[in-house]
Every structure is written in structure tokens, then in C-alpha cells.
Amino acid sequence: MKRTMMFAGLLLSIAGTVQAQDRQVVDSVASALETQGLLTPQGHFEIEPSFSYSQNTSNRISILGYSVLPALVVGLIEAEDADLTTFTWGLAARYGLTNRIELELRAPWVYRHDTYTKREPGEGAPTTRNFTSNGGGLGDIEGAIRYQFNLESVPFWIGGFRVKSDTGDSPFDQALNADGIFPDPPTGSGAWAIEPSLTLIYPSDPAVLFGSAGYTWNLEADAGRDLDGDDLANDHVDLGDSFFLGMGMGFAVNNRLSFSLGVNHRTVFISRVNGKRASGAEVLQLDSLTTGFSLALTDRTSINMNLQAGLTEDAPDIQVNFGMPIMF
Numbered sequence: 228m229k230r231t232m233m234f235a236g237l238l239l240s241i242a243g244t245v246q247a248q249d250r251q252v253v254d255s256v257a258s259a260l261e262t263q264g265l266l267t268p269q270g271h272f273e274i275e276p277s278f279s280y281s282q283n284t285s286n287r288i289s290i291l292g293y294s295v296l297p298a299l300v301v302g303l304i305e306a307e308d309a310d311l312t313t314f315t316w317g318l319a320a321r322y323g324l325t326n327r328i329e330l331e332l333r334a335p336w337v338y339r340h341d342t343y344t345k346r347e348p349g350e351g352a353p354t355t356r357n358f359t360s361n362g363g364g365l366g367d368i369e370g371a372i373r374y375q376f377n378l379e380s381v382p383f384w385i386g387g388f389r390v391k392s393d394t395g396d397s398p399f400d401q402a403l404n405a406d407g408i409f410p411d412p413p414t415g416s417g418a419w420a421i422e423p424s425l426t427l428i429y430p431s432d433p434a435v436l437f438g439s440a441g442y443t444w445n446l447e448a449d450a451g452r453d454l455d456g457d458d459l460a461n462d463h464v465d466l467g468d469s470f471f472l473g474m475g476m477g478f479a480v481n482n483r484l485s486f487s488l489g490v491n492h493r494t495v496f497i498s499r500v501n502g503k504r505a506s507g508a509e510v511l512q513l514d515s516l517t518t519g520f521s522l523a524l525t526d527r528t529s530i531n532m533n534l535q536a537g538l539t540e541d542a543p544d545i546q547v548n549f550g551m552p553i554m555f
Contacts (some may be wrong), residue, residue, distance in 0.1 A: 230425075230484075243251045243346075244535050246423070247264050247418055249309065252254055257287070257397060258446070261351050261386040263490065265383060265385065265428060266323060266326075266327070266329035266373055266375055266385070267313040267318055267322065267323035267329045267554070268323045268326060269323045269324070269325050269326045270323060271322070271323045271416065271555065272320070272321070272323075272554070272555045273320070273321040273322075273532055273552050273553065273554045273555070274318065274319065274320050274321075274552070274553055274555075275317075275318070275319040275320075275321070275472045275550050275551060275552040275553070276316075276317070276318055276491070276550070276551055277315075277316070277317040277318070277319065277548065277550040277551075278311075278314075278315070278316055278317075278548070278549045278550075279300065279312075279313075279314070279316075279317070279437050279511070279546065279547065279548045279549075280314055280315075280316040280547045281312070281313040281314075281315075281543050281545070281547075282310070282312055282313075282317075282543065282544050282545050283310075283311040283537075283544050284308070284309065284310050284313070284544055285308070285309045285484075286313070289365070295461075299413075301482070305341060307344065307345045307346070308343070309341065309342070309343050309344075309347075310341070310342045310343075310419065311339070311341045311441055312339065312340045312341070312342075313337065313338070313459055314338045314339075314340075315334040315335050315336070315337050315338075315339070315366065316336045317333055317334065317336070317366075318333070318334055319331060319332070319333040319334075320332050320333075320373075324442060326374070326375075326378065327375045327376075327378070327420060328374050328375075328450060329372070329373045330354070330370075330371075330372055331369075331370065331371040331372070331373070332368070332370050332371075333342065333368065333369045333370075333371075334365070334366075334368045335365075335366035335367070335368075335413040336363065336364070336365060336366060337363055337364065337366040337395065337415075338361075338362070338363030339361060339362065339363065339412035339414070339540075340359070340360075340361040341358075341359070341360045341361065341409075341412055342357070342358070342359050342360075342467075343357070343358040343359075343406075343408060344356075344357050344358075344453075345357075345358065345406075349518070357484070358406050358408055360409055360410060360411070360412050360414065360541075361410050362412055363528050364394060364395065364396055365394055365413045366394070366395040366414050367391050367392050367393060367394055367395045367414075367415040367416060367417055368392045368394045369389060369390065369391045369392070370389070370390050370495060371387060371388065371389040372387070372388050373385055373386065373387045373388075374386045374387075375407055381429055381430055382428060382429035383410040383427070383428040383429075383430075384407065384425065384426070384427060384445070385425070385426040385428065386423070386424070386425055387419075387422075387423065387424040387441070388403050388421075388423050388424075389421070389422040389423075390419070390420070390421055390422075390499070391416070391419065391420040391421075391422070391479065392444075393416065393418055393419050393448065394415060394524065395413065395414040395415015395416070396411065396413045396414045396418075397413060397415060397417030397418075397450075397451070398413035398416075398417055398418070398451065398456065398517075399448065399450035399462075399464050400415045400451035401413070401452070401540055402452050408541075416445070416466065417448055417450075418447070418448035418457050418464070418465070418466050419445075419446040419448070420443055420444065420445045420446065420466075421443075421444045421446070422442065422443045422444070422480055423441055423442060424439060424440065424442075424492070425439070425440055425441065425443030426439045427439075429431075433478060433479050433487065434476045434477065434478050435477045435478075435479075435509040435516075436474075436475075436476050437474065437476070437477065438472075438473065438474040438475075438531060439472070439473040439474075439476060440470070440472050440473075441470065441471055442468065442469070442470045442471075442473065442480070443468060443469045443470070443471070444468050445466035445467070445468055447463055447464070447465045448463070448464055448465075448466075449461070449462075449463060449464075450462040450463065450464050450500075454500045454501075454505070455497040455506050460485055462500055462501055463500070463501055464498070464499070464500050464504075464505070465498060465499045465500075465507065467496040467497050467499075467510075467511075468495075468496050468497045469492055469493050469494055469496065470497040471491065471493040471494075472491070472492045472493075472494060473489060473490065473491040473492070474489060474490060474518065475487055475488050475489020475490065476488060476489070476523065482523075483523040484520065484521070484522050484523070485520065485521050486518070486519065486520040486521070487517075487518065487519070487520070488518050488521050489516075489517045489518075490514070490515070490517065490538075491513075491514065491515045491517060491535070492512075492513070492514050493511075493512075493513040493514075494510065494511070494512055494513075495510065495511040495513065497510060506512070511541040512539050512541060513537075513539060513541055513542040514538040514543050515535045515536060515538055515543075515546075516535070516537045516538055517534065517536075518533075519531065519533035519534065519535060519548075520532055526554050527553060527554045527555070528551065528552070528554070529552055530548075530549070530550070530551050531548075531549070531550040531552070532548070532549055533547070533548040533550075534546070534547050534548075535547075535548075545553070
């Protein structure tokens, strides 16, 4: 379960293209029927400070024993509740190389506060212990390029290519403590990733329909600690690749305010250590319902808000994103 929550959290930290494209769509809803260029215009520069809050709660019950009756278990019972909270401050910079090509660079700073409540195995009165792990640092820096294939006809097609670094603290370099948790929570995924994507945008007055699809390929990384129990610290970890789908629609309330509704899905495949299936690794299904709005403050500045609610067990319970793109 710890591995499941970790991979879900890592996916959240790199979340990328579906949410990034949703931001582009929401920004463009109010004017999409009047302009054909949906990316940063040629020669223009945009910066976007952002803030993200994520909360994920997980419960686990392990029973070591046997069942006498369906409602009676004899043996040792271990119960654990985990509350994982992540705050992310980010700064993105975008530049319109041409009316069709947009470049982006994003640097996040991540702070995590994880709380675990654990009931120790026992046959008598239950003993509850609480553990806390918190810390922050630089996350995984990302770079992206987007290309709008057509300017004159609908639907509009935008291709994206994103590269995520491993600048954040890796979960594979620091050891777990005696309680089985990280003393300092990791702030990155520990591996480089490459992500091609394709987005469709179809204006249909007064709404804009959009859809995104892509594939995340995680490169193999070296681990700084033993992962497979052979007492050697030269393990290689291959995080499970994933593919994602997203779709929804945006509505222009007026020429300054718009809002959007959508659903996102991501399937994460099995992770491997030294070419073998990692202990506890499983296919993850991450589904979420999203809603957001964009308000134009001036001709060059807007404020965006996006809310995601998890629909599956592995998805974060809730994530709230705020951004303020400023164009120069």
C-alpha cells in the first residue's frame, strides 16, 4: 500500500499534460471563436506563478490469523491510516517561438506533510502509535514544447512533447526508518520521463470541447539503496509507464469569465526492479473529475482555478490548483 500511495503521489507531482492543456483550453474559451492561435503568440513571453494543494487518505487493515466465523477473527490485527498532504509552489515560463510553436519551462518547490496512525499487532488492548514525516525541497523541473498543427480550420490539433527531470529528492536514494516511513518525504519521482501528447480543441458556440491523450515513458534509474533485499545498493528501478486520456468542455460566460468541466483517466503499469516485478507493485487506475474557471483581470493577466476530485482508490482525494499567467 505504501508503494501504491507513493506512485499515486508521484504521478500527481508530474500530472501534467492533461492539466496543462486544460489550462490552455480554459484560458482560450472566451476568445476561441474569434482567434485561431491557442498557444502563446509569436514573440510574446508569459510567466505563471502557481500553487497546488493535494490531499490523499488511505486506510489499511492487515489480519494475521484465521477466521472462525465470518464475523470472528482469531489472530493479530494491524490497522493503519495514512494522511498525505502536498503543497506545491511552481513558476512556469512560456515563449511563443512562432504562432504555432510554444516553449515552456517549469520549476516546482514541493512541501509534504505525511501523518500515519498505526495500531500495533496485539491480542489485548489496542496500542495506537502516530508517526509524522514532513519536509520540502526542489521538485522535478520540466520542459515542454507544443505545436499547433492547424490555424485555419476546426477542430484544432495541438501536439505536445514534455521532458521531466529528476531534480527532486528521489524515493529510491533514501532509506526508510524503523517505522517504515521516509524521515524526509521525497519531492520527486527519482527518474527522467518523456511524455508525448495530442490535444483536440473544437469550438462550438458557446462551448469549447476538448480532449487529450498521451503516454508517459519513465526511463530506468539507479537506486541509492537496496530495493530487492539482496543487501546490494546497485539496484535499477523502472517506474511503470502510463497512458492518459482526458476530455471535457469549457463555457464562455462572457468575454472575461469562463469555466470548464472534464474527466481524466491514467493507467499506470507495473514497476520493475532489476528487470523483475517490484514487490507490491500493481497496475494503478487513476480517475478524477475536474472543474475550473478562468477570470481575465486585464488584457495580459488572468487567474485560473482548477479542482480535481478522485474517483478511484488510487487517485488523490482532492487537488486544488491556482495559477496567474502574466503575458509580456
